[in-house]
Amino acid sequence: MTYIPISPSEREAMLKTIGVKKIEDLFDSIPSGHRFPQLDLPAALTEIEAAGELEELALGNETVRELISFLGAGAYNHYTPSVVDHILRRGEFYTAYTPYQPEVSQGTLQTIFEYQSLVANLTGMEVSNASHYDGATAVAETVNMAYAQFRGKRTKVVLSPTVHPQYRQTLRTYVQGMSLELAGDDPNADLDTGPERLEALIDENTALVIVQYPDFFGRIYDYTRLIEAAHARGTLVCVAVNPTALALFRAPGQMGADIVVGEGQPLGIPLSFGGPYLGFFATRKQYIHKMAGRVVGETVDSRGQRAYVLTLTAREQHIKRERATSNICTNQGLIALAAAIYLSVLGQTGLRQVAELCYHKAHYAAAELSKIPGFGLCFAEPYFHEFALCCPRPVEEINAHLLEHSILGGYDLGQDYPSLKDHMLIAVTEMNTKQEIDMLVEVLKEASYE
Amino acid sequence: MSDQDRKRTPEMPAPKVVEPTIFDLSAPGRTGVTFPPPDVPTAPLPEALLRADLPLPELAEVDVVRHYMRLSKFNYSIDGGFYPLGSCTMKYNPKINEDMARLPGFAHAHPLQPFETVQGSLALMYQLQEWLKEIAGFAAVTLQPAAGAHGELTGVLIMRAYHGSRGDTKRVKMLIPDSAHGTNPASSGVVGLEILQIPSDERGNVDLPALKAACDDTVVGLMLTNPNTLGLFDENVEEVIKIVHDCGGLVYGDGANLNALLGIVRPGDLGIDVMHFNLHKTFATPHGGGGPGSGPVGVAEHLVDFLPTPLIGVVEEGEGEMPPLFGYFTPAKTIGRLKAFHGHFGMLVRAYTYIAMHGPDGLRAIAENAVLNANYLQTLLRDTYHVPYERICMHEFVAEGRIEGSDVRALDIAKRLMDYDFHPPTNYFPLIVHEALMIEPTETENKGTLDAFAEALIQIAAEARDQPELLHEAPHTTPFGRMDEVKAARELVLCCWLPEDYKEKG
Numbered sequence: 001m002t003y004i005p006i007s008p009s010e011r012e013a014m015l016k017t018i019g020v021k022k023i024e025d026l027f028d029s030i031p032s033g034h035r036f037p038q039l040d041l042p043a044a045l046t047e048i049e050a051a052g053e054l055e056e057l058a059l060g061n062e063t064v065r066e067l068i069s070f071l072g073a074g075a076y077n078h079y080t081p082s083v084v085d086h087i088l089r090r091g092e093f094y095t096a097y098t099p100y101q102p103e104v105s106q107g108t109l110q111t112i113f114e115y116q117s118l119v120a121n122l123t124g125m126e127v128s129n130a131s132h133y134d135g136a137t138a139v140a141e142t143v144n145m146a147y148a149q150f151r152g153k154r155t156k157v158v159l160s161p162t163v164h165p166q167y168r169q170t171l172r173t174y175v176q177g178m179s180l181e182l183a184g185d186d187p188n189a190d191l192d193t194g195p196e197r198l199e200a201l202i203d204e205n206t207a208l209v210i211v212q213y214p215d216f217f218g219r220i221y222d223y224t225r226l227i228e229a230a231h232a233r234g235t236l237v238c239v240a241v242n243p244t245a246l247a248l249f250r251a252p253g254q255m256g257a258d259i260v261v262g263e264g265q266p267l268g269i270p271l272s273f274g275g276p277y278l279g280f281f282a283t284r285k286q287y288i289h290k291m292a293g294r295v296v297g298e299t300v301d302s303r304g305q306r307a308y309v310l311t312l313t314a315r316e317q318h319i320k321r322e323r324a325t326s327n328i329c330t331n332q333g334l335i336a337l338a339a340a341i342y343l344s345v346l347g348q349t350g351l352r353q354v355a356e357l358c359y360h361k362a363h364y365a366a367a368e369l370s371k372i373p374g375f376g377l378c379f380a381e382p383y384f385h386e387f388a389l390c391c392p393r394p395v396e397e398i399n400a401h402l403l404e405h406s407i408l409g410g411y412d413l414g415q416d417y418p419s420l421k422d423h424m425l426i427a428v429t430e431m432n433t434k435q436e437i438d439m440l441v442e443v444l445k446e447a448s449y450e
Numbered sequence: 451m452s453d454q455d456r457k458r459t460p461e462m463p464a465p466k467v468v469e470p471t472i473f474d475l476s477a478p479g480r481t482g483v484t485f486p487p488p489d490v491p492t493a494p495l496p497e498a499l500l501r502a503d504l505p506l507p508e509l510a511e512v513d514v515v516r517h518y519m520r521l522s523k524f525n526y527s528i529d530g531g532f533y534p535l536g537s538c539t540m541k542y543n544p545k546i547n548e549d550m551a552r553l554p555g556f557a558h559a560h561p562l563q564p565f566e567t568v569q570g571s572l573a574l575m576y577q578l579q580e581w582l583k584e585i586a587g588f589a590a591v592t593l594q595p596a597a598g599a600h601g602e603l604t605g606v607l608i609m610r611a612y613h614g615s616r617g618d619t620k621r622v623k624m625l626i627p628d629s630a631h632g633t634n635p636a637s638s639g640v641v642g643l644e645i646l647q648i649p650s651d652e653r654g655n656v657d658l659p660a661l662k663a664a665c666d667d668t669v670v671g672l673m674l675t676n677p678n679t680l681g682l683f684d685e686n687v688e689e690v691i692k693i694v695h696d697c698g699g700l701v702y703g704d705g706a707n708l709n710a711l712l713g714i715v716r717p718g719d720l721g722i723d724v725m726h727f728n729l730h731k732t733f734a735t736p737h738g739g740g741g742p743g744s745g746p747v748g749v750a751e752h753l754v755d756f757l758p759t760p761l762i763g764v765v766e767e768g769e770g771e772m773p774p775l776f777g778y779f780t781p782a783k784t785i786g787r788l789k790a791f792h793g794h795f796g797m798l799v800r801a802y803t804y805i806a807m808h809g810p811d812g813l814r815a816i817a818e819n820a821v822l823n824a825n826y827l828q829t830l831l832r833d834t835y836h837v838p839y840e841r842i843c844m845h846e847f848v849a850e851g852r853i854e855g856s857d858v859r860a861l862d863i864a865k866r867l868m869d870y871d872f873h874p875p876t877n878y879f880p881l882i883v884h885e886a887l888m889i890e891p892t893e894t895e896n897k898g899t900l901d902a903f904a905e906a907l908i909q910i911a912a913e914a915r916d917q918p919e920l921l922h923e924a925p926h927t928t929p930f931g932r933m934d935e936v937k938a939a940r941e942l943v944l945c946c947w948l949p950e951d952y953k954e955k956g
Binding site: 007011019030036037039045051054057058060061062074079081085093094101106111112120135137166169170172173222246248270272277297305309331332337344352353367382408 | 463465466467468469471472473476480481482483484485488489490491492493495496498499500501504505506507508509511514515517518519521522523524525526527528529530533535538540541542543544546548549550551552553554555556557558559560561562563564567568569570571573574581584585587596597598599600602603607610632633636637639640641642682683684685687688713714715716719720734736737738739740741742743744758785786787788789790791792793794795796797799802803805806807808809810811812813814815816818819821822823825826829830841842864865868873874876893894895896897923925928929930931932933934935937938939941942943944945946947948
């Protein structure tokens with residue numbers, strides 16, 4: 001079926017008005033040899049048939065609802081309050097376009113302004129943009145921003161190897177062809193040392209240092225000293241954060257960070273097999289002209305009412321064309337709205353509760369798991385809701401065993417870090433009950449003796 | 451409160467607040483959604499690393515619902531009315547697509563699960579890759595790019611990698627017609643290519659002599675928007691492509707205007723080497739107030755090895771009742787990864803549903819009726835608003851927002867349309883038409899709506915002559931009037947905060 005509301009007699013009348021006999025006559029400018037190809041696609045389905053087919057496909061997945069999940073590594077299973085999706089499903093929000101006409105877009109504009117405010121407050125920064133595609137692309141855009149800040153005169157970026165592996169890969173894709181030196185991103189580095197190791201790599205040519213908080217292994221470091229060391233050389237520092245952790249731990253803004261980015265998925269966004277998610281991006285006011293992405297600002301309208309508009313558009317691609325600092329043209333509008341609703345309805349109390357639940361459950365799981373012979377915690381530093389667990393046999397084998405018991409095991413760290421062969425990254429959130437954690441421990445005990 | 455409130459002196463009157471922000475609405479101690487105490491023994495918290503203050507608002511659930519409900523009413527939307535924004539393809543977004551993307555089997559799948567446990571998602575992605583290949587005539591498709599501009603970046607990186615892999619390193623120039631989308635030069639610019647603009651001829655086609663003169667062995671390729679931003683299909687497209695290929699360059703197709711071509715012509719058949727799709731335009735995934743989009747990229751055979759990683763492929767062929775087993779593949783000379791995980795999967799589910807429900811005939815009907823609607827509107831408006839190119843248009847057309855004997859501008863006309871309860875067309879784009887009004891009705895509007903829209907525009911033209919102030923001051927009937935954009939850019943109030951005395955209020 002189609003969604004075309006034109007009746008046959010209307011179509012006839014319209015063709016007559018245009019002055020052509022049949023609809024095919026509108027396509028004379030198409031090369032005749034390639035006009036009207038017969039597409040080899042399945043015949044159209046009605047809604048009832050399509051719903052059946054999609055439901056069937058969806059049943060082909062086993063999800064974190066059927067399985068007990070301890071998988072995180074950048075995408076987390078959190079509880080989303082009902083109210084979030086009820087508001088998202090208002091057609092006024094999801095079927096609107098980019099708010100280029102502010103007189104009839106104040107709904108979108110004010111929600112983005114509130115989203116920017118929530119991000120600034122959570123990260124401890126002064127300004128935020130209206131969002132990027134995801135955490136990985138937000139990290140990659142920080143390099144463009146730092147490069148522009150130093151007008152291309154500083155050509156070195158220090159990248160911690162404990163930033164999410166896929167973020168580092170994305171960054172490498174973005175900077176190919178730029179003559180940039182990436183230092184520090186060595187998966188064979190000693191992962192047991194903290195941020196001090198990066199300090200030694202910062203020099204007068206370093207534009208940017210990128211670290212993660214908590215890092216990929218869940219560890220929490222105070223980056224204040226590293227940031228001071230970077231600033232002493234005029235270098236900017238970007239901290240990629242997990243927003244849930246910021247309900248509990250010091251905001252990077254308080255440590256002096258220049259840019260704070262991160263993946264907003266934990267803020268009420270469904271796992272949805274990896275997207276769409278939300279890249280948030282906050283910085284200090286002095287760098288705003290170099291920041292990519294849309295920004296909403298407060299103003300007044302002709303009637304003296306407080307209102308909001310897209311501002312600083314002169315930085316953007318449709319004005320600056322090839323001289324724009326980024327080609328980004330959308331933001332994650334609806335996903336940013338979801339995060340804003342989530343943060344509004346949880347507030348400081350609810351978000352802190354979620355963070356504490358994650359923390360306590362992860363620490364309980366870590367304590368119980370490390371009692372099993374052959375298993376142990378890999379690192380001694382404080383951590384949030386994720387930790388690296390060393391295992392007595394290959395992670396793939398252990399995960400296959402767990403899956404037989406309907407448990408989705410942790411991320412295999414050996415894929416990205418040769419020194420962490422037989423280590424898995426376990427994530428625990430408010431969704432995991434004590435009973436589930438105990439079951440994980442029981443099943444792993446079996447694995448340990450088999 | 452905003453930075454602006456903090457700076458305000460007693461002489462400056464506070465603007466009228468139509469809807470307070472969630473920070474304004476906050477009250478100390480109020481709670482919304484809360485969570486139970488831990489069911490495990492608690493662990494000590496590392497005091498030195500803890501945050502002292504979490505300055506987020508405090509609201510009850512009902513406060514949040516009413517706040518966003520009030521805000522939603524300030525938005526114009528497709529569900530609410532006609533949205534003829536040129537080059538944005540604001541077509542109706544079918545409701546079933548929303549339900550399918552939220553099926554629990556899709557919504558709760560983790561992107562890093564073992565591939566055997568997510569065969570439903572992978573089967574859908576594989577099939578969508580196949581369908582997009584067939585629809586546009588390409589050898590392979592990646593679903594990873596997050597939006598159209600992200601797809602452009604992907605395509606440009608692929609083009610450069612292709613030349614690089616042949617040792618052809620002196621190619622540094624991208625040719626871009628003046629009728630291209632604004633993202634094209636930006637996407638080439640961010641990867642460090644030089645841009646050379648190619649003019650249009652008097653029929654709105656790429657100027658062939660200018661193109662020939664620009665083509666040499668330093669050209670990476672051409673980024674062609676076709677139909678272009680004038681809504682015109684390039685009458686010499688095959689020659690344009692040949693000229694670029696003859697100098698060793700590649701042709702990038704900007705697929706933003708693909709809605710006009712479904713079942714009409716396949717860009718790959720014309721010789722386009724690489725193209726992005728905008729699922730949020732052509733395949734009706736919602737625009738969401740500015741995103742998320744989704745920008746898959748299709749490539750011809752010689753570029754398949756350069757696609758981003760991973761692609762979805764068949765690991766083991768099916769047999770009888772057994773479906774195939776799907777998994778991930780890394781192309782041999784991949785440009786790398788464009789984002790974390792696998793693309794905007796939720797958007798892929800919506801586009802899959804949309805294509806499945808249309809089939810080959812339905813897709814062709816989309817293009818035919820989109821082009822019919824645009825030409826019908828163009829015919830109705832041509833006598834009132836000058837259309838600079840006397841041609842049959844494709845899915846959109848550009849008229850000049852100027853009225854003989856009046857000082858009104860395209861902007862005034864756009865704003866006045868809001869009083870007639872229509873969303874304005876795109877204005878001041880493309881840059882090559884004076885006072886451009888770029889109108890794209892899409893196929894999901896009936897004759898009655900188009901007649902009413904044309905009537906409004908014709909009446910506005912009369913108003914422009916008789917009562918120009920009515921247009922200068924428009925809109926009059928919307929909840930908000932024109933904005934002080936200079937103030938916004940000068941003061942840069944980008945965030946609000948809880949009041950300084952917030953805690954004392956509790």
